[in-house]
Amino acid sequence: xxxxxxxxATRLNISVSTVSxxxxxxxxxxxxxxxxxxxxxARELNYRPxxxxxxxxxxxxxxxGVVPPGITHNVFLSPYLQHALSxxxxxxxxxxxxxxxxxxxxxxxxxxxxxxxLDGRVDGAIFIAPSLSEDATRQLAASGLPCVCVSIAPHEGxxxxxxxNEGGIRLxxxxxxxxxxxxxxxxxxxxxxxxAIARRGGFEAxxxxxxxxxxxxxxxxGDFTMEGGALAMAELLxxxxxxxxxxxxxxxxxxxxxHTVQAAGLRVPEDISITGFDMSxxxxxxxxxxxxxxxxxxxxxxxxxxxxxxxxxxxxxPASRVFPxxxxxxxxxxxxxxxxxxx
Amino acid sequence: xxxxxxxxATRLNISVSTVSxxxxxxxxxxxxxxxxxxxxxARELNYRPxxxxxxxxxxxxxxxGVVPPGITHNVFLSPYLQHALSxxxxxxxxxxxxxxxxxxxxxxxxxxxxxxxLDGRVDGAIFIAPSLSEDATRQLAASGLPCVCVSIAPHEGxxxxxxxNEGGIRLxxxxxxxxxxxxxxxxxxxxxxxxAIARRGGFEAxxxxxxxxxxxxxxxxGDFTMEGGALAMAELLxxxxxxxxxxxxxxxxxxxxxHTVQAAGLRVPEDISITGFDMSxxxxxxxxxxxxxxxxxxxxxxxxxxxxxxxxxxxxxPASRVFPxxxxxxxxxxxxxxxxxxx
DNA sequence: ATGAAAGCGCTAACAT
DNA sequence: ATGTTAGCGCTTTCAT
Numbered sequence: 001x002x003x004x005x006x007x008x009a010t011r012l013n014i015s016v017s018t019v020s021x022x023x024x025x026x027x028x029x030x031x032x033x034x035x036x037x038x039x040x041x042a043r044e045l046n047y048r049p050x051x052x053x054x055x056x057x058x059x060x061x062x063x064x065g066v067v068p069p070g071i072t073h074n075v076f077l078s079p080y081l082q083h084a085l086s087x088x089x090x091x092x093x094x095x096x097x098x099x100x101x102x103x104x105x106x107x108x109x110x111x112x113x114x115x116x117x118l119d120g121r122v123d124g125a126i127f128i129a130p131s132l133s134e135d136a137t138r139q140l141a142a143s144g145l146p147c148v149c150v151s152i153a154p155h156e157g158x159x160x161x162x163x164x165n166e167g168g169i170r171l172x173x174x175x176x177x178x179x180x181x182x183x184x185x186x187x188x189x190x191x192x193x194x195x196a197i198a199r200r201g202g203f204e205a206x207x208x209x210x211x212x213x214x215x216x217x218x219x220x221x222g223d224f225t226m227e228g229g230a231l232a233m234a235e236l237l238x239x240x241x242x243x244x245x246x247x248x249x250x251x252x253x254x255x256x257x258x259h260t261v262q263a264a265g266l267r268v269p270e271d272i273s274i275t276g277f278d279m280s281x282x283x284x285x286x287x288x289x290x291x292x293x294x295x296x297x298x299x300x301x302x303x304x305x306x307x308x309x310x311x312x313x314x315x316x317x318p319a320s321r322v323f324p325x326x327x328x329x330x331x332x333x334x335x336x337x338x339x340x341x342x343x
Numbered sequence: 344x345x346x347x348x349x350x351x352a353t354r355l356n357i358s359v360s361t362v363s364x365x366x367x368x369x370x371x372x373x374x375x376x377x378x379x380x381x382x383x384x385a386r387e388l389n390y391r392p393x394x395x396x397x398x399x400x401x402x403x404x405x406x407x408g409v410v411p412p413g414i415t416h417n418v419f420l421s422p423y424l425q426h427a428l429s430x431x432x433x434x435x436x437x438x439x440x441x442x443x444x445x446x447x448x449x450x451x452x453x454x455x456x457x458x459x460x461l462d463g464r465v466d467g468a469i470f471i472a473p474s475l476s477e478d479a480t481r482q483l484a485a486s487g488l489p490c491v492c493v494s495i496a497p498h499e500g501x502x503x504x505x506x507x508n509e510g511g512i513r514l515x516x517x518x519x520x521x522x523x524x525x526x527x528x529x530x531x532x533x534x535x536x537x538x539a540i541a542r543r544g545g546f547e548a549x550x551x552x553x554x555x556x557x558x559x560x561x562x563x564x565g566d567f568t569m570e571g572g573a574l575a576m577a578e579l580l581x582x583x584x585x586x587x588x589x590x591x592x593x594x595x596x597x598x599x600x601x602h603t604v605q606a607a608g609l610r611v612p613e614d615i616s617i618t619g620f621d622m623s624x625x626x627x628x629x630x631x632x633x634x635x636x637x638x639x640x641x642x643x644x645x646x647x648x649x650x651x652x653x654x655x656x657x658x659x660x661p662a663s664r665v666f667p668x669x670x671x672x673x674x675x676x677x678x679x680x681x682x683x684x685x686x
Numbered sequence: 687a688t689g690a691a692a693g694c695g696c697t698a699a700c701a702t
Numbered sequence: 703a704t705g706t707t708a709g710c711g712c713t714t715t716c717a718t
Binding site for chain 1: 392396398426432435445458569625
Binding site: 345347348349359360363364367370371392393394395396397398399400401 | 694695696697698
């Protein structure tokens, strides 16, 4: 049996309340002499406070629940998630919060997931790039559990901390356009994810703004993985879209796409320019390094975490925030070949 | 105030114990009719069981604590940790366990860390490549908290699930030796980490087994990161060790080292062969792809997790297990140049 | 200044 | 078959 404050109380012939106040340094004053004896007894008995019991009373666990996107096996292998988790962990540490990560995939079932989130172990939840149904969002709001969202919130009422997805895509496309590209293709992300939707929207919006056509065959869905990007690129080549620039919704897909292009005997960037999004480590170490858009994922996730903790502590719901993105020009983009140039 | 079983009991004019048994489907039998009414009332009231209260009684939280290595900022960015976490998460999911990840860095302080681990929220702990003091290990054992270790256990009594580090290094070195290499250098990992120590030991052992010299200047410490590998390689070049093959303790350092070599105007593998360890995604996408050793991190971590859960459930402490490694030959290794060959 | 006691929401032993 | 009640370990109100 573990040592409890009652053991300390018995040993010192004082009441448990005094022990509790001595251990917590308040709120009721405890004479220094008593305090010292309590602390010493605690040390001798090797006492460890039971936080579960404490949180039953205080109703606070000082623990934040993290819900990764599209809960599936091997969740931790996505560079995006890794950076988001790092940001959450950094901020949680500064704010003295612990993290429970919800990796119970069967909980993709909304009802079960709500059960996990609302079972009293966490004070609030951070959703990372979720694809939440409107119903789930509503139930979550009704439950009163403080929540925030890293990435675009799928529905009203969930404070959102996201990169400027459309703006980022505009940056790469302006860069490609300035180089002379006029025929673009897009490898989109998982169609149920809101950031993927926003990036695709940015692609279409730019073409519209330049009065360029945007035939349906110039867009193909990937799944944000290298393999998905490689397959999507193969599909584009098969379609013979004639695009000189491939705008990918993230870096992993760009790496995969570049691999397909190179395996087909084409050169990047001489024959085809490729761009990514996220500035993941992969994009910088492949040959050629990939032109991409950096978004401050770690800061975004940290800001979301701080906002969540403020919310838990009773402050006003934070305003959603959109973070700026930056163009990172590297060697995977160049002028299209002369004979492909459209005057 | 949240809905409790008492609310359900009051509403149906029955006792809380009946509600509890109905909700849990036992152990006391509850007539089907009553059960149905309870379930319906629970649904109507939107009742959610409070697991904190339950775990106070049962003493089980069905939650596992995960302690990452060398707790520091941005922990999640290490590919090794990502794979280990994936394995833990996969198994935890299958075994219906939740995960709390200990990212409270200040807890690097042993006493504080023990406090976190023993505050009642987790049923057991998984240490990933820890650098635990002997004292910490002893206290942990004394506490009775079930623990296992992914990687070599730093001390007796902690069941360990690790790759065959020495064997893996032997595999790459036999490969290099067969190619004709006779002058080797080693970029070691963080000297306080046991896997790093074992790999370095493997390097020295192989040289000894071939009666080759192992001058101290042929080994330099890195920190398992790309930057660390790049710096370590720069140091090796400065020392002019004349090594034709660089054996790195992991892939990130191999990528960094290769970058330094190429930036110095040397070619891989023509001028210098480089090998990694872990088969991380990076090693496969750089140019040239890096010859490495694959270890089944995900399976190792999953096995450790299963063993921990068995331990929590009162079974015998699991035996430590060493997992085989495999050589993955890629393009970063080749015969040394003729004029460098030692007859 | 400090002790006694009431719970937090739940399970399980004890009654009936 | 089912109701009553004693805790789990702790914080906090109420007495003294």
